Amino acid sequence: MGRRDAPLPEAVDLAIIGGGVMGLATAYELSKRAPERRICVIEGSYLVSGASGRNGGGVRSQWGDAGNVAIMRESLAICRGLAQTLNINLWFRRGGYLFLARSDASAARLARNIAVHRSVGAPTEQLTAREAKELVPELDVSNVRAATFNSEDGVVFPWPFVWGYASEASARGVAIRTHTRVTGLGEARHAGHDGYDLTLHTGESLWARRVLNATGAWSPVLNEMLGIDLPNRPHRHEIISTEPLKPFLDPLVVDLDSGLYFSQSTRGEIVTGVTMHDVPGGEDDRVNLGTSLEFLERMAANLTAVLPLARALHPVRQWSGPYDISPTATPSSVALLDTPTSSRCVASRVMDS
Amino acid sequence: MTTRTFICRCEDVTVKDCDAAIEAGFETIEEIKRFTGMGTGPCQGRECMVPLCTLLQERGVEGSDALAPFTARPPAAQISLGALADGARESTAIPTPTSSPEGEDS
Structure with a gap:
């Protein structure tokens, strides 16, 4: 399912650059729809080396925009059968998402969101602080003014998603090449068709009729090679996991006023x-995967x-991952788990082109 | 080492599990960590990295980056979240409210 020595054809119908969950899921969806097309995925490092392997695995339909809610609900529905389809263990645990508001502004935001959720049929409930504490007795809710809870939301372990899509795409004939960087990309004709020449750092080259830039937060580098200037930029987010505890925490909890979120993984870690909007060292427009004491504190x-109770817990490791952020400050891909839906949309667009 | 020997005792990863990862095409320590979960427990690779290096050499895995240790993550020493929280109160202003990526409502 992805090797540094995977043979690449000289010419393909579609070259997907970036072996993250989006690139691999699109390869999988397209190989199902159009088995005759030659598809390759080229990853500069190893699979899950990027944002797909560096996130918290949250899956929720609680968004403020009806379009996002609909995409995520479809993804959650696809996820129910995905373990069987992809032959993986997703560690999918539907403990729900609990949002807490400790200011009037945040409480108003939750009230607006719940109206949006209901308009598209998402079963989000409005809770009082006392009801939130009944859900998670370990919470200090003394300043909480309002809360919402959606029992359909949950968490997954993100890495198996990538393995699952890679393995199924590979079984359908998609060539997945890892540890290979694209160093040159330019327009070129081949056998009477417009397309692109790709030069690889290994000295190899191939022609592709279409190229999909699936490198997310790293995408500006490739876009520059084609003179494309899109306003998406990386935004670094740090995260930790703690020593494992016996399972006690069902929902993923979000504190809207501080921007804090926490969940308990199926392995027991928090x-x-x-x-951090003021990302330490975050001014660069290239991906930076550092970690900071400011974040930890x-x-x-x-x-x-x-x-x-977290006062007694010890962090086991701290790492970071990039969001690919648009000028409206919305992550271009709202979360890992919009992929089951959005990869289908992208595959359909590529089919039509 | 037998196939049932534990390479990673925190996460119960055996020689057999690592062999399955090599078979699937994962030939660097970074990749094997992610495929098997080795090194992600409380010891953070302090115990399991060397046995895995030995195994990879025995299996003839080559490549300049294959035996490079995975990225070391902070914190280097154990410190409780309580101590960190108290440090934050002493060293910096009270945390500024911000919105969350998880709470991003667009």
Whole structure:
């Protein structure tokens, strides 16, 4: 399912650059729809080396935009059968998502969102602080003014998604080449068709009728080779996981006012992060995968305020991953789990072109 | 080592599991970590990295980056979230409210 020595054809119908969940899922969806097309995926490092392998695995339909809610609900529906379809263990655990509001502004935001959710049929419930504490007795809800809960939301372990799509795409004849960087990309004709020449760092080259840039937060580098300037930029998010605890926490909890979120993985670890808009060292428009003490301290202060028992916990590791952010500050891909739906949309577009 | 020997005792990853990863095409420590979960437990690779290196050499895995250790993650020493939270109160202003990626409502 992806090798550094996987043979690449000299010419393909579609070259997908980027072996993350989006590139691999699109390869899989397209290979199902059009088995006759020659498809390859070229990954500069190893599979899951990018954002697909660096996230918290949250899956929720609780968004403020009806379009996002609909995409995520479809993804959640696809996920129900995905373990069987892809022959993987997703570690999919539907403990729900619990949003907490500790200010009037956040409470108003939750009220707006719940109206949007109901308009598209998502079963989000409005809760009082006391009801939130009944769901998670370990919470300190003394400042909580309102809460919402959707029992359909949940968490997954993100890596198996990538293995599953890679393995099924590979079984359908998609060539998946890892540890190979694309160093040159330019328009070129071949056998009477317009297309692109790709030069690889290994000295190899191939021609592709279509190229899909699936490198997410890394995509500006490739776009520059074609003179394409899109306004998406990487935004670094840090995250930690702690030593494992006996399972006690069902929902993923989001504290809207501090930007804190935490959940318990199926392995028992608390996986938690807090948004830093002022990313330390985050001015660069290239991906930076560093970690900071500022994050660790801010996360710890916010987490222990909402979940006092966490004071005794030790972080086991801290890492970071990039969001691919548009000028409206919306992650271009809202989460890992819109992929089952969005990869189908992309595959359909490629089919039609 | 037999196929049932544990390479990673935190996450119960055996020689057999690592062999399956090599068979699937994963031939660097970074990849084998992600495919098997080795090195992601409390010891963070301190115990299992060397046995895995030995195994890869025995299996004849080549390549300049194959035996490179996976990225070391902070914190280097154990520190409780309580101590970090107290440090935050002493060293920086009270955390500024921000919105969350998880809470992004668009």
